[in-house]
Every structure is written in C-alpha cells, then in structure tokens.
Amino acid sequence: MRVAYKCRAYPDPEQAAVLARTFGCVRVVWNKTLTERHRAWHVEGRSTTYRDTDAALTTWKKTEDLAFLNEVSSVPLQQALRHQHSAFANFYAGRAKYPRLKNRSSRQSAHYTRSAFRMDDGELRLAKTAAPLRFVWSFDKVDITELEPTTVVVSRDPDGNWFVTFAVETSDPTPEPATGRSVGIDLGVKDFAVTSDGARVAAPRFMERKARNLARYQRRMARCRKGSANRHKAKQKVARAHRKVRNARNDFLHKTSTRLVRDNDLIAIEDLNVEGMVKNRKLAKPISDAAWGGFRRMLEYKAERAGRTLVVVDRWYPSSKTCSHCGHLLDRLDLSTRTWRCPTCRTRHDRDLNAAENILAAGRAVAGQPPGQACGADVRRQGSSLPRSAMKQEPPRA
Numbered sequence: 001m002r003v004a005y006k007c008r009a010y011p012d013p014e015q016a017a018v019l020a021r022t023f024g025c026v027r028v029v030w031n032k033t034l035t036e037r038h039r040a041w042h043v044e045g046r047s048t049t050y051r052d053t054d055a056a057l058t059t060w061k062k063t064e065d066l067a068f069l070n071e072v073s074s075v076p077l078q079q080a081l082r083h084q085h086s087a088f089a090n091f092y093a094g095r096a097k098y099p100r101l102k103n104r105s106s107r108q109s110a111h112y113t114r115s116a117f118r119m120d121d122g123e124l125r126l127a128k129t130a131a132p133l134r135f136v137w138s139f140d141k142v143d144i145t146e147l148e149p150t151t152v153v154v155s156r157d158p159d160g161n162w163f164v165t166f167a168v169e170t171s172d173p174t175p176e177p178a179t180g181r182s183v184g185i186d187l188g189v190k191d192f193a194v195t196s197d198g199a200r201v202a203a204p205r206f207m208e209r210k211a212r213n214l215a216r217y218q219r220r221m222a223r224c225r226k227g228s229a230n231r232h233k234a235k236q237k238v239a240r241a242h243r244k245v246r247n248a249r250n251d252f253l254h255k256t257s258t259r260l261v262r263d264n265d266l267i268a269i270e271d272l273n274v275e276g277m278v279k280n281r282k283l284a285k286p287i288s289d290a291a292w293g294g295f296r297r298m299l300e301y302k303a304e305r306a307g308r309t310l311v312v313v314d315r316w317y318p319s320s321k322t323c324s325h326c327g328h329l330l331d332r333l334d335l336s337t338r339t340w341r342c343p344t345c346r347t348r349h350d351r352d353l354n355a356a357e358n359i360l361a362a363g364r365a366v367a368g369q370p371p372g373q374a375c376g377a378d379v380r381r382q383g384s385s386l387p388r389s390a391m392k393q394e395p396p397r398a
C-alpha cells in the first residue's frame with residue numbers, strides 16, 4: 001500500500017532555480033511527447049509505446065536545440081514519460097480525459113525516484129542540488145528519520161508555494177480493532193452527508209465564504225488588462241483564494257472520512273456519477289464544493305489502511321425511492337421532497353435518512369453481513385441483487 005506525506009518545502013535560491021529549470025524540462029518533455037504521440041496517431045495511424053517515447057527523449061537530448069534537457073536530473077523526465085503513458089492507459093480505459101498540454105502557470109511538479117534523491121537522518125537531498133531541501137514535517141506519528149520513501153515529488157502551486165511529497169510503500173496495513181458498527185452514507189446537497197445512524201454532517205459554511213472571496217478575486221482579475229502588473233497581482237490573489245478553498249475543503253473531508261472509518265467496520269456509500277451531476281447546473285455548485293469524489297477516494301484508502309470494508313453501491317440502486325421499512329418502491333420522488341410517507345406500510349421517512357438506511361442494507365448484503373433490524377426483507381432482497389442498469393429499476397412486484 002502506498003502512503004503519501006505532503007509538506008511545505010522551502011528551497012534556497014539555488015535549489016529553487018534548479019527545480020524551476022527541472023519543471024521547465026519536465027513540461028517540455030511532456031508537451032513534446034504528447035504532440036508527437038498525437039501526430040503519430042492522427043497522421044500515421046500509429047500508436048506510441050513507452051519505449052518509443054523513451055527512445056525519442058534520448059534522441060532529443062543529443063540535438064542542439066534540446067541539449068538543455070541534459071542539465072537537469074534525467075529521472076523526473078523519465079517519470080514524466082511514465083506518467084503520460086499511464087495517463088493514456090487511463091484515457092483508453094475510459095477512466096480519464098485525454099491528457100492535456102502543460103502550461104507554465106499551472107501547478108508544476110517533478111518526480112524523483114530512489115536513484116535521484118537521498119534520505120539521510122531525515123534530510124532530503126535531490127539530484128543536482130547541494131544542500132538538503134528544507135521542509136516542515138508535521139506528521140507527529142511518523143518518525144522522519146526512519147522514513148524510506150520510494151518516490152519524492154517536489155511541486156510548486158500557482159501562487160508560488162512549494163511542497164514536497166514523500167511516497168512510502170508500507171507492507172501490510174495494520175487493521176484497527178473492530179467496532180461492531182456499520183454505516184450507510186447518503187451524500188447530499190442540503191447536508192453533505194446523512195448517515196444511517198441518523199447523524200447529519202452539514203457542509204461547512206465557512207467554505208461558502210471562502211468561495212465568495214474567490215469569486216470576488218476572479219471578477220477583479222477579469223477587469224485587469226492582460227499582461228499588466230495588476231493582473232499578475234490579482235492572479236496571485238485568485239490562486240491564494242483557490243488554495244484556501246481547497247485546504248478548507250480537504251480539511252473537512254479528511255476529518256469526516258477519518259471519523260467514519262474509525263467508528264465503523266463496514267461503510268457503504270453510493271456510486272454517484274459526480275461528473276454527470278456537475279454538468280447539471282442546478283446541482284453543480286454545492287457538489288463541487290462538497291467534493292464527493294475526493295471524499296470517496298479518502299474513504300477508499302483510509303478503509304483499506306484500517307482494514308475496513310467499504311462497499312460502493314451501484315448508482316442505479318433506487319436508495320431514495322425505496323422504503324427502508326417494507327421495500328415499497330415509489331414511482332418517483334422529487335428532489336425537493338424532503339419527507340414522505342410509505343403508501344404500503346405508512347412509515348414516515350426522512351428522505352436522506354431513508355436513503356442512508358437502504359445504502360447500508362445494500363452494503364451489508366454485498367459484504368455478506370447479517371442485516372440490521374432497520375431493514376425489511378424486501379430491501380435485503382433488492383440489495384443483494386444490486387441492479388446493474390437503469391432497466392432493472394422497475395418495481396419488483398405487484
């Protein structure tokens with residue numbers, strides 16, 4: 001399992017210059033390779049292998065125009081090729097968008113594998129730099145002098161902050177003691193999450209305020225003339241506001257996901273089509289604010305690390321429309337309907353809580369756990385035969 005520790009870094013001027021040059025070379029290699037790969041495919045109908053790109057890089061380094069690529073460590077350049085290779089693999093597998101060109105104003109990064117850095121007694125030395133790179137280690141539970149990272153990533157945000165990320169390969173996760181508890185989570189717009197035990201996790205308000213600040217800075221930037229000093233200043237403010245929103249959001253997501261993983265042996269969530277929902281404008285803002293995708297990724301790796309079971313319930317499972325008490329399936333339920341009464345068993349449902357209970361029941365069925373008392377027999381049945389397509393959403397019985 002891979003664990004990454006990200007901390008602020010403070011390169012000295014010499015290191016900053018070497019790193020900035022390395023970022024530039026990584027960008028050149030990425031962009032040239034991407035352009036070349038694109039051309040090979042569209043002009044010659046030929047697909048490009050990692051080996052092809054590696055051979056091309058060797059050739060470029062021998063030309064006069066691109067001889068500067070030799071001035072930086074070759075490892076980050078190789079890593080850029082590897083990343084592009086997997087970016088394409090992800091694209092072809094339908095998991096990611098088509099890889100894009102990198103520009104100098106976005107986040108920059110360079111990946112160093114073991115041959116290009118040295119870790120001694122908690123000091124990090126990167127290839128082509130003399131002094132150790134200064135960084136602030138803020139993980140109390142991990143002894144930095146014992147750390148043996150497999151990869152070190154140095155990055156710089158658009159607002160000029162530097163970071164170093166240590167990726168560590170840990171053998172087997174230490175499972176946390178069982179709690180005997182399970183939880184179903186309904187992610188929502190009004191509340192960020194409602195759990196099957198009835199708890200509501202409100203989306204933090206302060207994030208909204210930070211988002212408003214961001215919008216204000218963005219408007220201000222739009223009014224500045226392109227290329228002007230004021231615009232540059234405004235742009236940095238936008239980047240800083242972006243970072244604040246991001247940090248606040250990540251902080252919230254980390255706290256929430258850590259708590260859920262710590263307190264439960266089984267966690268069930270719905271496989272939401274986040275991309276599709278973000279396209280829906282009415283839902284877009286709260287969702288991108290709430291960052292369900294990031295939340296789910298956190299749950300995934302934290303559950304794995306703690307030896308918990310995470311079940312992702314099929315997105316077509318009608319968790320909101322099914323009565324968690326008797327299994328009655330409603331024909332429709334408007335997004336604005338917050339509570340409803342089951343026409344069959346007359347149970348009054350809170351929309352989100354009912355969904356969370358159904359998600360838990362479906363999760364339990366997948367994990368082979370005995371259902372709790374909150375779920376009726378029909379829900380169990382529906383849960384165990386998780387519908388795989390929208391077609392199967394038809395009411396199961398008369």
Ligand SMILES: [Zn+2]
Nearest residue numbers: 323326342345
């Ligand atoms: Zn019912």
